[in-house]
Amino acid sequence: MSSQEDILEIRWHGRGGQGAKTAALLFAEAQMHSGKYVQAFPEYGPERGGAPVTAFNRVSDKPIRTHSQIENPDFVVVLDLSLLSSIDITEGLHHEDKILFNARKIPQASCYSLKNYQIFLVDASGISQKVLEKNLPNTPMLGALIKALDLDLEKNLEAFKEKMIAKFKDKGIVEKNIQAIREAYNSVVEI
Amino acid sequence: MIKKALTGNEVIAEAMRQIEPDVIAAYPITPATEIVQIFSQFVADGKVKTEFIPAESEHSAISCCVGSSAAGARTMTATSSQGLALMHEILHIAPGLRLPIIMPVVNRALSSPINIHCDHSDTMNARDTGWIQIYSENVQEAYDNLIQIVRISENKNILIPSMVMTDGFVISHGMENVEIAEDRKVKDFVGEYKPVQTILDTDNPFTLGSLALFDSYFEIKRAQEKAIINSKKIILEIAEEFKRKFGREYGYFEKYKLDDAKIALVAIGSISGTIKDAVDSLRGKGKKVGLLKLRVFRPFPAEEIKEALKNTKAIGILDRSLSFSGQGGPIFSEIRSAVFDLKEKLFVLDYIYGLGGRDTTQKEIEEIFNNIELETREDRTIDLIKYVGLKN
Numbered sequence: 006m007s008s009q010e011d012i013l014e015i016r017w018h019g020r021g022g023q024g025a026k027t028a029a030l031l032f033a034e035a036q037m038h039s040g041k042y043v044q045a046f047p048e049y050g051p052e053r054g055g056a057p058v059t060a061f062n063r064v065s066d067k068p069i070r071t072h073s074q075i076e077n078p079d080f081v082v083v084l085d086l087s088l089l090s091s092i093d094i095t096e097g098l099h100h101e102d103k104i105l106f107n108a109r110k111i112p113q114a115s116c117y118s119l120k121n122y123q124i125f126l127v128d129a130s131g132i133s134q135k136v137l138e139k140n141l142p143n144t145p146m147l148g149a150l151i152k153a154l155d156l157d158l159e160k161n162l163e164a165f166k167e168k169m170i171a172k173f174k175d176k177g178i179v180e181k182n183i184q185a186i187r188e189a190y191n192s193v194v195e196i
Numbered sequence: 197m198i199k200k201a202l203t204g205n206e207v208i209a210e211a212m213r214q215i216e217p218d219v220i221a222a223y224p225i226t227p228a229t230e231i232v233q234i235f236s237q238f239v240a241d242g243k244v245k246t247e248f249i250p251a252e253s254e255h256s257a258i259s260c261c262v263g264s265s266a267a268g269a270r271t272m273t274a275t276s277s278q279g280l281a282l283m284h285e286i287l288h289i290a291p292g293l294r295l296p297i298i299m300p301v302v303n304r305a306l307s308s309p310i311n312i313h314c315d316h317s318d319t320m321n322a323r324d325t326g327w328i329q330i331y332s333e334n335v336q337e338a339y340d341n342l343i344q345i346v347r348i349s350e351n352k353n354i355l356i357p358s359m360v361m362t363d364g365f366v367i368s369h370g371m372e373n374v375e376i377a378e379d380r381k382v383k384d385f386v387g388e389y390k391p392v393q394t395i396l397d398t399d400n401p402f403t404l405g406s407l408a409l410f411d412s413y414f415e416i417k418r419a420q421e422k423a424i425i426n427s428k429k430i431i432l433e434i435a436e437e438f439k440r441k442f443g444r445e446y447g448y449f450e451k452y453k454l455d456d457a458k459i460a461l462v463a464i465g466s467i468s469g470t471i472k473d474a475v476d477s478l479r480g481k482g483k484k485v486g487l488l489k490l491r492v493f494r495p496f497p498a499e500e501i502k503e504a505l506k507n508t509k510a511i512g513i514l515d516r517s518l519s520f521s522g523q524g525g526p527i528f529s530e531i532r533s534a535v536f537d538l539k540e541k542l543f544v545l546d547y548i549y550g551l552g553g554r555d556t557t558q559k560e561i562e563e564i565f566n567n568i569e570l571e572t573r574e575d576r577t578i579d580l581i582k583y584v585g586l587k588n
Contacts, residue, residue, distance in 0.1 A: 033371050037201035045201075046370040049312065068373070070469035072334075072366050074555040 013154075014075045015062040018094050019084035022054045024143030028082075029060035032147060035164035036064045039157070044069050057092055082150060083107060084129070084142050089114045098122060105153055107142045111196060125153045127193040136185040137178075144182045148189030158190050198376045204367035207335050207374055208274070208300045208360075209234035211342040213244055214382035217298070218269035218389070221249035221260035226312050227364040228276040228302040254279035258286040258297075265295035265357075266404055268394030270350070272297065276364060277304035277318045284322065290357045291326035291420055293404060296349035297357040299327075300342060303465065303516075304364040305552045313553020314364035316465065316516040320526045326420060328358040328427055329494040331464040335372040338362045340444055341491075343377075346386045347434045354427045355392065356420075363466040365553065377442060385441060424495050431492060448497035450489040451504055453479060457486030459568050460505065462531055463514040464490045467549070467556060471514075474561035485565050490527070498534035505535055510543035510572040512564050516550045524548075524581045543572040549584035560584055 015032075019025030026047040033045035044063040061075045077097045081104045088094060089112055094104070100121045106112055107129040111119065127149035129142035137144075144165075151161050162183055169179045202210065208231050212220070222232040239248040247269075251257035257273050265271040275283065280301055290297050301319050305311040319329060330345060332338040341360045349358045362368055395404055408416055428448070435446040452472050454460055461471055468489040478485045488504055488511075505511060513532075515525025523529060524546035532544045547564050549556045564584065571578045 030371055034201045037199070037373055042373050043201055044370060044372055046366070049365055049369070070334075070472050071558060072363070072370070072466040072469050073557045076557065 011067060012063050012065040012069060013080070014078045015064075015080045015082065015150075016075055016078040016097075017058075017060040017062075017082045017084070018088050018092065019058050019060075019143070020054075020088070021056045021058050023058075023084045024141060025058050025082075025084055026060045028084075028143040028147055029062050031144075031165055031168055032150065033062055033064070034168055035161045036062075036156075038164040039160055041065065042067060042069050048074075057088055079103065080105070080150075080154070082146055084146060086112050093117055095119065095122065103153060105146065105149055105193070107146060124196040125149065125193055126196060127189050129189055132185050132188045132192070136188065137181050145185045145189035148186035149193035151186075152190045152193045153195070158187070162186060197378070200374055200376055201371050202335060202374050202376075203230075203369055203371050204332075204335050204338050204362040205230035205302070205369065206234060207339045207376075208342060208362070209238070210376060211339050211382070212272060212300075213238050214377075214379050215270075215272075215343070215346055215386050216244045216383070217246055217272045219247045219249065219261070219264040219271045220273060221251050221257045221264065221271070222273045222275070223251050223254045223257045223279060225254070225276045225279040227304060227368045228274050228279070228300070230368070231274040231300060231302070254282040255286060258283040258290070258299075261297045261299075262286060262290055262293065262295060265290070265297050266293065266395050268391035268396060270346075270389035271295075272299065274300045274302070276302040277306055277312075280318045280322055281306060284325070287322055287325040287327065289405075291424070292416075294355040294420070294423070295357060296355050298342070298345055298349060299357065299359050300338075301359045301361050302364045302368045303361055311552040312364070314366055314466075314516070315551045315553065316361075317518070317551075319359060319361055320517040320519075322359070323494055323526060326356065326424065327494065328356055328424060328431075328492075329361065330358065330492055331361045331490065332367065333466060333468045333489060335367060335370070335374045336444070337491075338367060339374060339376065340438065340442065340446065343382055343385060343442075344434050344438050344446065347437075348427055348430050350389055351427070351430045352392050354423055354430055356424050356427060361465065366466045381441070385438070428492075428495050428497065446491065448490075448492045448500055449504070450487075450491065452487040452489060454486035454488055454504060455507070456484060457507075458484040458509045459511070459565055460486045460488055460508045461512045461514055461561070461564065462488045462490060462501075462505075462527065464493065464527065465516065467514060467516070467561075470556065470558050471561050474558045474565065477558070478562060478565055483565065483569075493527075493530075496530055496534075498530070501531060501534050502538060505531075505542065506538055506540070508542060510545070510568050511535075512568045513544065513546045514564075515546055515548050518548065518551070528581075543568070543578070544580075545571065545578070546581045547584050548581065554585055556584055
């Protein structure tokens with residue numbers, strides 16, 4: 006549970022190039038379109054492809070004033086399982102908090118236990134390989150997150166689409182991303 | 197009015213697009229780079245008619261601004277940290293020549309050691325250069341402050357350049373909800389820039405930047421000081437007009453639950469939001485605490501601050517930079533001096549925090565309030581300067 010009960014706090018873990026920051030920004034924007042107050046911010050360090058990256062979201066029905074870092078997220082999203090051997094992705098989590106993995110089965114962390122958390126699994130890389138023909142797990146992870154948080158898929162898709170059209174200008178790529186989000190939404194499982 | 201979710205840098209670039217200055221000269225520096233990067237895209241896409249000058253250094257960028265402003269163009273730049281430090285020589289020249297240049301500054305620590313994250317060392321280092329300095333708590337304030345500042349700087353009785361600050365990364369790269377006004381509304385508010393005089397007006401030639409020795413230098417500098425002092429009145433007038441047209445209220449500072457507060461913090465920038473949450477939490481426990489969030493640091497609204505703090509018993513100043521004087525940070529010096537001649541003794545403590553981007557939590561803010569209460573319970577010698585979250 007985050008420090009303020011009326012704010013949902015999310016932490017994204019990925020590697021430079023996987024789009025964790027982009028996903029956090031896209032997620033915030035979509036929630037803003039649904040009438041929520043939002044924050045999205047990355048944790049900046051040396052910028053290198055493949056280096057561990059974290060990004061954060063706050064979502065609330067009320068204006069968000071705090072500008073401190075997120076220490077106790079309610080939800081953790083892990084884009085890359087190889088991070089588990091070097092980073093404690095459960096840091097600051099409390100029992101029953103939620104973790105969404107880009108994985109087909111429950112991963113094993115070498116130095117810490119995952120058994121006290123509510124785990125969600127989605128094969129985001131597999132979906133991305135199939136639909137986008139590249140390993141870009143961030144957009145499918147958005148679909149899985151929306152399902153895990155019980156948010157309205159169509160409303161969110163509309164917002165993602167608008168943003169992606171502005172970014173990519175290629176309708177084909179936008180459609181494929183939307184398809185990947187849908188597939189992840191439909192295939193995420195709660196363990 | 198359009199509701200959006202934007203980062204601080206995006207919103208500043210958006211305000212600059214709406215203001216559409218005649219000239220922007222800039223050199224990129226983290227974390228302000230995006231401002232001119234986004235703006236240069238507007239130029240390339242033909243969305244603005246602004247002449248964009250990519251300079252070879254910040255010293256050159258601000259020098260270009262001096263030239264263009266002297267030629268009568270509405271002129272802007274943007275920078276941060278070492279970039280602002282490299283401009284330092286010319287920073288004094290712009291207000292001396294009474295050139296109303298506008299500069300968003302993204303606050304970042306100064307080297308060395310090298311660091312890209314937020315503190316206020318860069319703009320505090322420039323506090324005595326003669327520029328108006330306005331600090332923003334969040335993305336919305338960054339947008340609103342930039343729109344208002346154009347009118348303040350360009351007022352024909354002022355003609356003083358201005359800096360509008362945002363906290364590096366926390367605000368510059370943090371996305372938040374923000375209300376953007378229609379282009380027309382912003383353009384109508386800032387209006388067309390009509391320079392009082394321009395060096396390109398050959399029918400009315402004049403000398404700019406001449407030598408002034410002991411017979412006139414003093415008077416010229418005093419006139420410059422009067423101009424920035426006079427901007428206090430204009431800052432409130434523009435805030436009033438802004439409130440009428442845009443619906444949001446601004447002043448020299450914001451009083452948050454301050455009127456009946458016994459203990460208050462004084463802060464600038466993004467930490468103010470975290471303090472408001474801490475104030476609410478402590479008020480829930482029956483503590484009479486409040487916040488004075490300083491928006492205008494130059495000119496310094498000393499009398500008004502004194503009046504606003506007169507009913508408090510003790511205040512803590514949050515300084516995000518050092519003066520290396522052993523006498524606390526720059527905000528502490530100003531505030532302590534402002535309240536010095538209050539009839540009732542007011543305890544003033546300094547809390548140095550967040551240097552080089554170190555995070556300060558709501559819990560730490562609550563501990564500061566508790567610490568002030570403890571330290572000032574009895575009239576005893578107290579340690580005036582403290583360091584928040586400093587490791588042993």
